[in-house]
Amino acid sequence: MSNLQTLQQRLLQAVLADRAPRLRDLCGDNSADTTSRLAIYRNGYRIRLRDALGTEYPGLGLMAGRRFGHLLESYIETHPSGHYNIRWHGAGLAAFLEYGLPWRDKPELADMARLDWAISTAFDATDEPTLSATALVDVPAESWAALRLRSQSHLQILASPYNVDAFRRAADGNKQRPRLRHYDKPRYLLVWRQLLTVRYRLVEADELSALTGATQHETFAQLCERLTEHHDPSNALPRMAALLRQWLDDGLISGWELA
Amino acid sequence: MVQAPPAQDPFAMTTQTHSHSLPYLGYGLGLRVDHYETLLEHPGNVEWLEIVSENYMIPGGRPLVWLEKFRERFPLVMHGVSMSIGSADPLDDGYLARLAALARRVEPAWISDHLCWTGVQGINLHDLMPLPYTEEALTHVVDRVRRVQDVLGRRILLENVSSYISFAESQLTEWQFLAAVAERADCLILLDINNIYVSAHNHGFSPLDYLDGIPASRVQQFHLAGHEHGDRLLIDTHDAPIIDPVWNLYVEAVRRYGKVSTMIERDDHIPPLAELLAELDHARLLAAPLLREAA
Structure with missing residues (x-):
């Protein structure tokens, strides 16, 4: 030495x-x-x-x-x-x-x-394309079942039975310390970056299931199938369409392909 | 006793040379988040910017978008704090690869870091730790500077650090060590005038001896900054205006080295941009008569 x-x-x-x-x-x-x-x-x-x-x-x-x-x-x-x-x-x-x-x-x-x-790691995560809301209008109707979405790879889902989001929001806004709340079941928080701004929001159980499927590269038909566990089968497709619209608006989707 | 390096250093035959000359950029600032918007809208008299390399060695996101805007508008130089050129640990190849990638993106006028070590045994102290000024350390640093310059394909600048400790085993003065590194490794020098002042106070040497010991041909850039008084020592905090004795030392540096790209480095208690622009103007005013004389 x-x-x-x-x-x-x-x-x-x-x-x-x-x-x-x-x-x-x-x-x-x-x-x-x-x-x-x-x-x-x-x-x-x-x-x-x-x-x-x-x-x-x-x-x-x-x-x-x-x-x-x-x-x-x-x-x-x-x-x-x-x-x-x-x-x-x-x-x-x-x-x-x-x-x-x-x-x-x-x-x-x-x-x-x-x-x-x-939130910190999403801030400077790798830049990926963001699919616009109109990007899927050209997908032929008969192909939708085989559609696979690509989500932003930095997207994270956290589970916690505490209102941690309220604390972070208060800290960012220089607000008073909120009261700590404990829920019976875990709440799910989605953390991602929309273009250059880091965002986070709660997701319900049905969206969590569909989002998990999307990150695992499942087809649109499989995502709808997941929603039947939470909704009447006749409502699964409209709910999935609404979720997809929100995901596109949120900038969660970076691309798509047909299986 | 360590001898001053010979003019024809035998090591020079074994390494790639990087002989292209670097431009004179004028008077610039360290780019800080607080000034992003103001600098783009009202750049005032700022002629170039120095970015902290590590702040942009990231995968993506907002900092790189800002960086692109500044790159379009100003000449940029890259200044790192983590190369740890003097560490006994192996050079961090991953760090160097990211630094090289950033350099390809930024196309900076030059790249600098500090003559120091920042960690060892895989642990990072996130500080600019001084080296013992020995032949062993000199040989070690010279070898590493050459390897870094080969990876980056260009000469780098090394900056003198402020220090609060010195080592019993040192055989050279700090300025002898810095000059020897620059000559043997064929690298350039970023002379931090405030750091010379702070270290001179803390270790009891003359800052003019320091300036006299640095070869003018190696000096590519000046840093100017403020510091604070500790109990007995001066602390290099970059959080205050430049004080008169440091301005006076800057004048002495200009007298010796002539036209050198100069920038102000403020890292904490960031004031409105106008205050730093006024300090830049002050630097111009102090240097102008000396540069006219020299012309």
């Missing part, structure tokens, strides 16, 4: 450690000793990660309230950053909250983190 490597490793550990060790590698002088010089790097590391996490997780910040600072410190101390882009340090926060004590006893925090992170 080279001198440079061992020196950098010692300095790295000195920045990450709970307490600053005394490093003989460093020079101090009358203006400042080595401990206070090293402290600039130690503090800077933690401040930068805390600021970056705060930016990526506004909903979680609002939900956690006064505990947010402690939550971030716990994460930073146990999860050194491994990516050159500081923003990606936040990728593991939801898992940390889901499995780590004491946070796992508040499952709404992990759900909130998942929504914040989904």
Whole structure:
């Protein structure tokens, strides 16, 4: 191992450690000793990660309230950053909250983190074409059953029994902290980017089923079949047509092909 | 004791050379989100922009749409913070590939990063950590700069960082080290005037000695910025106006290096664009008589 490597490793550990060790590698002088010089790097590391996490997780910040600072410190101390882009340090926060004590006893925090992170990753996801509302008018009537839709590949569906969307909306609008609500069943949130704007909305059970089918590249006939589990068979096709119209308006569909 | 590099460096025979000269761009700004709209509508006296490379090394979305608008309007240069050219870890090939892809998209006048390391053992400190100024570190950095320049197909600029620590094993001054890297690796220098001022205060050297030790032929760009006072040390925060002693040092730099593309770097407490335009005008005013004399 080279001198440079061992020196950098010692300095790295000195920045990450709970307490600053005394490093003989460093020079101090009358203006400042080595401990206070090293402290600039130690503090800077933690401040930068805390600021970056705060930016990526506004909903979680609002939900956690006064505990947010402690939550971030716990994460930073146990999860050194491994990516050159500081923003990606936040990728593991939801898992940390889901499995780590004491946070796992508040499952709404992990759900909130998942929504914040989904919004963050949709923001700069790969650009894909967006099918316009009129793009399907030329599909022959007899071909519709075999039509396969391509959804935006960045689209995410999250399940949570908590009103995490209300927290995120309040955080983005600088509104007061909403009251935490717990529902009997999970609610499903669709997160996607419409052109350049990240959006999220609740989806009902029938839309969830159809959307899941669409992301799995099922045919239009199969999507209608899925809707018969939620609607009278005579209403499945009109409902599917309405959903398709909404998906096109929302910019969820990037293309189509015939099976 | 480390010797200054010879004029004819034997390493130069083994690497690709990147001899094309770079343009003079005038006076520019670091592109920040707060100024996107104003800069496009009322660019004022801004002649070029420096983008932070990592902010646009992304798959898609709004930042790249903005980037295209600025690319159509201004000469751009790319300035990175994560190359970690001095790290003992292997160079990050994935990072370099993304950087090269962005360069193909942006077609920048040049690409720069910092003479520092940002992490080791796969852990990133997200800070510009100083190097020990030793022969070992010099050889290590020179080799890596050459490899980066071969990947990018162009000479890069390396910037001097502000620092708060120094190493007992250092054998060279910071400016000797920077000059030696530039000469041996055949790269260029982005001289941050504020960083020289901050480090000179923190380590007790003369900033004029620093300027005198840097070869003029290697200096391609100046950074100007503000800083703040810590308890005993100066902290490079880029969150305040440029102070008079840094302006004075800028004058000394212009006196030594002449016409060098200059930009103002503000990263926090971003003021209205007009304040930065006024600082740019101040830089022009200070440099003009010296450049007239030199002409």
